[in-house]
Amino acid sequence: MTPTILEILTKARSKLTGPEARLESELLLAETCGISRSYQGIHPDEELSEKHCLQFDSALKRRIAGEPLAYITGSRGFWDMDLKVSPEVLIPRPDTECLVEQALLRIPADAGWQIADLGTGSGAIALALARERPQCEITATDLSMAALVIAEENARLQGTKNISFAAGSWLQPIKSSLFEMIVCNPPYIPADDPHLKQGDLPAEPEHALISGSDGLDAIRQIIPDSVSHLKPGGFLLLEHAYDQARAVSRLLGHVGFKEIFTKKDYGGNDRVTGGKAD
Ligand SMILES: C[S@@+](CC[C@H](N)C(=O)[O-])C[C@H]1O[C@@H](n2cnc3c(N)ncnc32)[C@H](O)[C@@H]1O
Structure with missing residues (x-):
């Protein structure tokens, strides 16, 4: 089973430091998987596809390593x-x-x-x-x-x-x-x-x-x-x-x-x- 939108965002928030952790998690999901922030809010219990999980995890790793969000999302x-x-x-x-x-x-x-x-x-x-x-x-x-x-x-x-x-x-x-x-x-x-x-x-x-x-x-x-x-x-x-x-x-x-x-x-x-x- 893959995580839901809410689960993956909660995990990301706990790994990112700083006051912007919540916003950054949502933006990463929006930009890397094409799942808009409004969609995330309306469908928190929707499961992510394997492909989206991999894309998000790879973007999250780059962000945790200090790469600016803007360079990750382009x-x-x-x-x-x-x-x-x-x-x-x-x-x-x-x-x-x-x-x-x-x-x-x-x-x-x-x-x-x-x-x-x-x-x-x-x-x-x-x-x-x-x-x-x-x-x-x-x-x-x-x-x-x-x-x-x-x-x-x-x-x-x-x-x-x-x-x-x-x-x-x-x-x-x-x-x-x-x-x-x-x-x-x-x-x-x-x-x-x-x-x-x-x-x-x-x-x-x-x-x-x-x-x-x-x-x-x-x-x-x-x-x-x-x-x-x-x-x-x-x-x-x-x-x-x-x-x-x-x-x-x-x-x-x-x-x-x-x-x-x-x-x-x-x-x-x-x-x-x-x-x-x-
Ligand atoms: C602070 S950034 C500003 C970029 C953009 N104008 C902005 O506000 O987001 C400074 C810019 O000046 C450029 N730059 C540095 N030295 C320069 C030079 N001698 N002649 C022209 N551009 C230069 C850099 O490549 C960089 O794009």
Whole structure:
């Protein structure tokens, strides 16, 4: 006899640690066996097939060994999308939706702006902006070819046509272009930060996380480079760590950005800082 849905979920919950154990068990079952969470709730006493038991057990073992849920299921929700992810890309975070919100507050609904998303990873920010502002043209760059393959696949899966992709370092592949807005969630963790050993971070690509000894190397490069790529009055918006707002504001001020602002994420931490080009 094989276990029921409730039995296998109860077993999984007891093996997974942390406050999310229940949700993670349900998501693992949903994603690995195609048994939705609502179905699980309505049919707790239904027996699983042998095949589903094996699939679930193998996914559970990977999770217990520390592999991020998103890499096991191959997807992560961001904005209103389910995005494909792999170990080649950062797992999109809810904090980054704060950057999308701040960008959308500044892009008029009918604008036909040119927008750059630097270090696009899975394409999360570029895709959210492209879908919310279909008349804008988004250019998304990344140094990682593997990330760009995932981002392009996500654009195809979402049926998004107003994004183009370019490989290279930050603005280098789009040297001759001018933008009304540049957005970026760069790597911003200091190389010796103990958080790098926690949660999903050990499994994520280092080049998506770490940026020098104080976490600001990428931001120090992107801010001055952006000046010559923004139209007058254009915006630069950057995601950063909770304790970097002051440094980022200072760097923006040094190269002449005006109307510098910082916004908090929903956890109450400073998360996005930006300004307007002269
Ligand atoms: C923090 S991740 C952000 C990914 C995605 N934008 C998101 O918000 O989920 C940083 C991204 O920057 C990319 N990256 C790192 N160095 C880069 C560089 N010099 N030029 C362009 N992209 C770079 C990484 O490959 C990674 O995809």
